[in-house]
Ligand SMILES: NC(=O)C1=CN([C@@H]2O[C@H](COP(=O)(O)OP(=O)(O)OC[C@H]3O[C@@H](n4cnc5c(N)ncnc54)[C@H](O)[C@@H]3O)[C@@H](O)[C@H]2O)[C@@H](O)CC1
C-alpha cells in the first residue's frame with residue numbers, strides 16, 4: 001500500500017527528525033535527492049541550462065541547494081525568485097558560491113525547470129508574482145516539481161487558481177495526499193519519493209492510501225476445497241429496464257467475474273441476461289449481497305428500499321442513488337456501499353457538480369459521513385472512503401474507461417466481492433483496482449467497450465495473484 005500523509009503529520013515527523021539531526025541536515029538530504037533526480041533527467045549535466053523558480057520558503061531553499069549541486073557539476077543554473085526580497089539565504093549563498101546566477105526574468109530557454117515556488121506551506125493557488133513565473137516556463141522544457149507542484153493543495157489535491165504542471169515530482173520523506181488525488185495528481189506527473197530519514201512511526205496514520213498489486217492477493221477471495229457456490233456467496237443484481245437492458249447484462253458480467261459463487265438477476269432484462277450469460281440465476285431469492293441501480297431508469301427508490309431493508313451488504317449505484325434517505329442508511333446494520341460518479345455525488349450532496357470535481361476528497365468524506373456508508377466516488381482518480389480509515393485512492397485505470405457501461409461492470413464486480421465476504425471498503429477498492437487494471441490491458445491505447453473490461457477481468461485477477 002502506498003500511503004500518503006497530511007501536512008500536519010509530515011511536519012510533526014520532520015520536527016522529530018530535526019531534533020535528532022544537525023541543523024540543515026534534512027534540507028541537504030532533500031536537495032541531494034532532488035539534484036540526483038534532476039541529473040537523471042538531463043542527457044548531460046555539464047553545460048545544461050537549469051532554471052530554478054524560487055519561492056519564499058524552504059521549498060525554494062531545496063531548489064537553491066539542489067541548483068548549487070548541479071552548478072558544481074557544470075550546469076548553467078539560473079534562479080528566478082518570486083519575491084527578490086524573500087529568498088532562502090543559505091540556499092542563495094550556496095548557489096552563488098557554486099557559480100549559479102540570479103535573474104529577475106525566466107530565461108527563454110531551459111533544459112530543465114525546477115519548480116521550488118511552494119511546498120507544503122502553500123496556501124491557496126499561486127499568487128500573482130509566482131503565477132507570472134509559472135506562466136513563463138519555456139514550452140517543452142521538462143519541469144521537476146520540488147515536493148509537490150506549486151499551487152496544489154498538499155492535503156486535498158485541490159487547485160485554487162494557477163498551478164504548475166510538472167513532468168516529475170520529487171517529494172520528500174512521505175507522499176502528500178494531494179499527490180495522489182486529482183487534480184493535484186494529474187499535475188504531479190511521475191512522483192518519486194526521496195527518503196530523508198523520517199521515522200515512519202512519527203508520521204502517524206495515513207490520510208490516504210493507494211493499493212498496489214501486492215495488496216490484492218490478500219484481499220481477493222479464493223475458494224477452499226470445501227467451498228460450494230452458496231458458501232462462496234450469491235450476489236443479487238437489480239438492474240436494467242426496457243430502456244437500458246444492456247446495463248443489466250454488463251452488471252451481471254462484472255458480478256460473474258467477481259468471485260461470488262453465483263449471480264442472481266432481478267429485473268425485466270432477464271432474456272438479454274440469459275442469452276449472454278446462461279450461468280445466471282433469475283428471480284428473487286436469498287443472496288449475500290445486493291447490487292441495485294444500474295440502468296433502472298427514472299426514480300427507482302422502491303427497488304433500492306427493498307434491498308436496503310434486508311440485513312445483507314447492499315451496493316447502490318446510478319438510478320438507485322436518487323432520493324436516498326441518509327436516515328435509512330444510517331439505521332442499517334449491514335454495510336452499504338454507494339458508487340456515485342461526480343454528478344450523482346453532487347445530487348446527493350445538493351451542490352453543483354463542479355464542486356465535487358474540484359474537491360473530490362472533501363466530497364467523498366462528506367458523503368460517507370452523512371450517509372453512514374462506504375462511498376466509492378468514480379472519476380479520474382476513484383476514491384473510496386469508509387469514514388474511518390485512510391481514503392483509498394485508486395491508482396489503476398485509463399482515460400478510455402470513461403465509456404458507457406463501464407460503471408455497470410464495476411458495480412457488479414464490487415457487489416460480487418461483497419457477497420464473497422469482503423468488508424465494503426476492501427470490496428470497493430479491490431474492484432476499482434481490478435477494473436482499472438483490466439481496462440488498461442483491454443484498451444491498450446485504443447477505444448474500449450465496457451464488455452471488454454469485463455472480459456479482461458480474469459487476466460487482471462491472474463496478474464495480481466501472481467504479483
Ligand atoms: N521542514 C523540513 O524539515 C523540510 C522541509 N522541506 C521543504 O520545505 C517545504 C516547506 O517549506 P515552508 O514551510 O517554508 O513552506 P513553502 O516553501 O511551501 O512556502 C511557504 C511560504 O510561501 C508563502 N506562500 C504561501 N502560500 C502562497 C501562495 N499561494 N502564493 C505565494 N506565496 C505563498 C508564505 O509566505 C509562506 O510562508 C517543503 O515542501 C519541502 O520542500 C525539505 O527541505 C525537507 C525538510
Ligand SMILES: [K+]
Pocket residue numbers: 059115116117118119145146147148149150
Ligand atoms: K514546488
